Amino acid sequence: MERPVGITILAALAIIGGLISIAAGLSIGILGGTIPGAQGPAGFIGVVALIIGILQLIYGWGLWTLKPWAWLLALIGSLLSAISGLVQIFAGGNSSSGLLSIIIAAIIVWYLTTPDIKRAFRR
Numbered sequence: 001m002e003r004p005v006g007i008t009i010l011a012a013l014a015i016i017g018g019l020i021s022i023a024a025g026l027s028i029g030i031l032g033g034t035i036p037g038a039q040g041p042a043g044f045i046g047v048v049a050l051i052i053g054i055l056q057l058i059y060g061w062g063l064w065t066l067k068p069w070a071w072l073l074a075l076i077g078s079l080l081s082a083i084s085g086l087v088q089i090f091a092g093g094n095s096s097s098g099l100l101s102i103i104i105a106a107i108i109v110w111y112l113t114t115p116d117i118k119r120a121f122r123r
Contacts, residue, residue, distance in 0.1 A: 001066070001119070001120050003064070003066060003120065004116065004117060004120055006111055006117070007063055007064075007066070007117065007120065008064070010063055010074065010108070011060045011061075011063035011064040012060070013060075014056050014057075014059050014060030014063060015056070015057060015060035015061070015064070017053075017056050017060075018052075018053045018054065018055070018056030018057035018059075018060055019053065019057070020053070021049050021050070021052045021053030021056060022049070022050055022053035022054065022057075023053075024049045024053075025045075025046045025047065025048070025049030025050035025051075025052075025053055026046065026050070027046075028042050028045050028046040028049060029042060029043055029046025029047070029050075030046075059073055059074075066120055066121055066122075067121075068121050068122055068123060070121070071112060071117075071118070071121035071123060074108065074112055075109060075112050075113075078105040078106075078108040078109045078112070079105065079109065081101050081102075081104070081105040082101065082102045082105035082106060082109075084098075084101060085097075085098040085099065085100070085101030085102035085105065086098065086102065088101065089102075
């Protein structure tokens, strides 16, 4: 089956996000090491950003190649994003940002659960 356009977009965004996270992790790790007193925290944040970037690349590849586990991760990630948006709204944060997170997550969940997309991932 041919990869649906929406999945191609989600995969590309995950891969781009992964590359940005890796670049940020390397930058924070390298530049943070040159700031007196920031070596420990910067190194930790840099490593976390690198790990997140690598995981995003794996996830993006899974979506790109229509792996069933990537469909499940996309669904779980979208649901967690909606929950995060709710927390942001009720914790007194930026309610418009939280609402936008919920709307985007809802659209992605709806899209992922359409019959054609589920079939593409052999669900």
